[in-house]
Amino acid sequence: MNEKIEKIKQHAQDLRAEIELHNYRYYSLDNPTIADAEYDKRLRELQQIEQDYPQLITADSPTQRVGAAPLKAFSQIVHRIPMLSLSNAFEDAEVAAFDRRVCEGLSVDSVEYAVEPKFDGLAVSLCYEDGVFKTGATRGDGYTGEDITLNLRTIKSIPLSLPVENPPSLLEVRGEVLMLKADFLNLNQRQLAKGEKEFANPRNAAAGSLRQLDPGITATRRLTFFAYGVGEYQDSHMPLDKHSHVMAYLTLLHFPVAKECNVVRGFQELLAYYQTIEMRRESLPYDIDGVVYKVNSLKQQVQLGFVSRAPRFALAHKFPAQEAVTQLLGIDVQVGRTGALTPVARLKPVFVGGVTVTNATLHNADEIKRKDVHIGDTVIVRRAGDVIPEIVSVVLEKRSADTQIFTMPEHCPVCGAKAVQHADEAVSRCTGGLFCAAQRKQAILHFASRRAMDIEGLGDKLVEQVVDQAIVRTPADLYKLGLSALANLERMAEKSASNILRAIEKSKHTTLSRFIYALGIRNVGEATAKELAAHLGSLDRLIEAGSERLQCIPDIGPVVAQSIADFFAEAHNREVIEQLRACGVRWDEHEGISTLVVGMQPLHGKTFVLTGALPTMSREEAKEKIEALGGKVSNSVSKKTDYVVVGTDPGSKYDKALSLGISVLDETGLLELLK
Ligand SMILES: NC(=O)c1ccc[n+]([C@@H]2O[C@H](COP(=O)([O-])OP(=O)(O)OC[C@H]3O[C@@H](n4cnc5c(N)ncnc54)[C@H](O)[C@@H]3O)[C@@H](O)[C@H]2O)c1
Numbered sequence: 001m002n003e004k005i006e007k008i009k010q011h012a013q014d015l016r017a018e019i020e021l022h023n024y025r026y027y028s029l030d031n032p033t034i035a036d037a038e039y040d041k042r043l044r045e046l047q048q049i050e051q052d053y054p055q056l057i058t059a060d061s062p063t064q065r066v067g068a069a070p071l072k073a074f075s076q077i078v079h080r081i082p083m084l085s086l087s088n089a090f091e092d093a094e095v096a097a098f099d100r101r102v103c104e105g106l107s108v109d110s111v112e113y114a115v116e117p118k119f120d121g122l123a124v125s126l127c128y129e130d131g132v133f134k135t136g137a138t139r140g141d142g143y144t145g146e147d148i149t150l151n152l153r154t155i156k157s158i159p160l161s162l163p164v165e166n167p168p169s170l171l172e173v174r175g176e177v178l179m180l181k182a183d184f185l186n187l188n189q190r191q192l193a194k195g196e197k198e199f200a201n202p203r204n205a206a207a208g209s210l211r212q213l214d215p216g217i218t219a220t221r222r223l224t225f226f227a228y229g230v231g232e233y234q235d236s237h238m239p240l241d242k243h244s245h246v247m248a249y250l251t252l253l254h255f256p257v258a259k260e261c262n263v264v265r266g267f268q269e270l271l272a273y274y275q276t277i278e279m280r281r282e283s284l285p286y287d288i289d290g291v292v293y294k295v296n297s298l299k300q301q302v303q304l305g306f307v308s309r310a311p312r313f314a315l316a317h318k319f320p321a322q323e324a325v326t327q328l329l330g331i332d333v334q335v336g337r338t339g340a341l342t343p344v345a346r347l348k349p350v351f352v353g354g355v356t357v358t359n360a361t362l363h364n365a366d367e368i369k370r371k372d373v374h375i376g377d378t379v380i381v382r383r384a385g386d387v388i389p390e391i392v393s394v395v396l397e398k399r400s401a402d403t404q405i406f407t408m409p410e411h412c413p414v415c416g417a418k419a420v421q422h423a424d425e426a427v428s429r430c431t432g433g434l435f436c437a438a439q440r441k442q443a444i445l446h447f448a449s450r451r452a453m454d455i456e457g458l459g460d461k462l463v464e465q466v467v468d469q470a471i472v473r474t475p476a477d478l479y480k481l482g483l484s485a486l487a488n489l490e491r492m493a494e495k496s497a498s499n500i501l502r503a504i505e506k507s508k509h510t511t512l513s514r515f516i517y518a519l520g521i522r523n524v525g526e527a528t529a530k531e532l533a534a535h536l537g538s539l540d541r542l543i544e545a546g547s548e549r550l551q552c553i554p555d556i557g558p559v560v561a562q563s564i565a566d567f568f569a570e571a572h573n574r575e576v577i578e579q580l581r582a583c584g585v586r587w588d589e590h591e592g593i594s595t596l597v598v599g600m601q602p603l604h605g606k607t608f609v610l611t612g613a614l615p616t617m618s619r620e621e622a623k624e625k626i627e628a629l630g631g632k633v634s635n636s637v638s639k640k641t642d643y644v645v646v647g648t649d650p651g652s653k654y655d656k657a658l659s660l661g662i663s664v665l666d667e668t669g670l671l672e673l674l675k
């Protein structure tokens, strides 16, 4: 043998050893350490070598058998008809070649196929004797499986007896045990709550739950079964012509069969089925990793027979791999519209799920810690459907000594403001809300919104344009806008531009609480802004207050107090506020209410109802004034109402007030009370 063959032989041996190790981890331990696609690549490489050099095939090669030997801990069950694997294809051309081989093998022009989803669970065999479920087993190495009868009995969708009068004397049903996506999410939530290990995917969860020595544990996990074929049988009712008829018969016996099963003819229809299922993949309640094509005629199946580890009459057409292994080159930090800092993995480009992936989300610092991700690590990347790719796990065995631990930056990478992580969330946030470029659009939209500065006409599209063209960088720039700059924008006529300028001008006169709310401080909503305005009375007192003083105000807890303090600690935020004041934004300030005398607020505990139009004040203004002094404004009159304020054209509330004998005020009376 020449040197080259020697080398190839050695390589094949190495591949075999590696594949066997992964088989053991995957099938016996339910704990794979490489992505399926990586595994498939190695197996295919070995198959290619053995095809090119048949003299190198060994009897014990993983290409010659399926799965892994059953675990000794279980009793064993011998499959009288072996449970084989399926040949697989990824490319359309491979499917065409399969169809061609089948037609040639049968000497026909076209073939009818039964087509089915390929469940991503684990294969089991269920034996019924005289209609009663007797034994159930895993596939094992295809010849001998593990006896998991008691575990299978806990699965509700597996009939324990067959619902027919003359049950077959022997029937071996084959199918897949899996965990529905929803049940998988539930299980992982429970595992997390108990502080136990989460499962990587529904397949691992199903395998780990089913192959338990204690069936009591299996019973607590929700598993589901789908039938896809029959092994041994002695049964006069069994249809003997087509696979699709066998499936219909199994449905009659109350075995779950996938609704997506169908019958098609020829190569083109196989591809069409593949595409339909691929499109519906995300919305199916269970995970699948492809579709299976089976020659429908049972007679033709027998004619075609088997190769070493798979039938010639069937093919698994797999979806592009959703997981791949690559290297984590670095971690960048991106800032979202709301200031959230998100670590993003920069990856060595890798082909996964049908596209080349170069980035994956890492969510937040806790997640990085939990997954123990270091920069430089070899990682498994997953991309399912249209979801953002994510890092599933680290291949720890491949970690080299020079990997680096990542730490979240203390400053926003976009604007340099301090980044803080509050106790109530996992993410860090930039505190430069008013000037951070990443948050500009969001900040300006919020500033202009109805309950904030109420600038009519300044919507999404417009903000998008003025920010993208750098006409507006901070809310203060809104007040510097000129007619020509606005009128030059897309879809903007001179008339609407001047309307907007008028709305901007009008917004200058506002209230303190609206202005505080408009700043977009994290955790400061409308109610909190009112509270702050009422108690502090001036913006400068708010800026200087500090976290401790703020916490003396009712309803202001440590988290809110801290985000307010963080916001004003940022000099750039204060600068923008100064510019706003310089542009003429103003409000009435007052002495505020000393928090120590809250109980002595003049209107504390008093409830008001407003009805009819007041001569000089809007209802909103009246409400703000009453609330500023500790009063409450309610919508309906009851015995608990203290005052009903009546304007012109009052409604039924006025009558009700009279009938309940509640004090009635007009605007002058109210102003008197507010003095
Ligand atoms: N990551 C790892 O370390 C590792 C190790 C071993 C195997 N694997 C993965 O396991 C798979 C290979 O396993 P395999 O040999 O069981 O082949 P397979 O899963 O590709 O195909 C055969 C199996 O398909 C299942 N199946 C689902 N729907 C079916 C249907 N409608 N009709 C018939 N069968 C259906 C059956 O359980 C059957 O045993 C590959 O995806 C491989 O990547 C991964």
Ligand SMILES: [Zn+2]
Residues within 6 Å of the ligand: 335, 412, 413, 414, 415, 416, 417, 430, 431, 432, 436, 437, 438
């Ligand atoms: Zn920032």
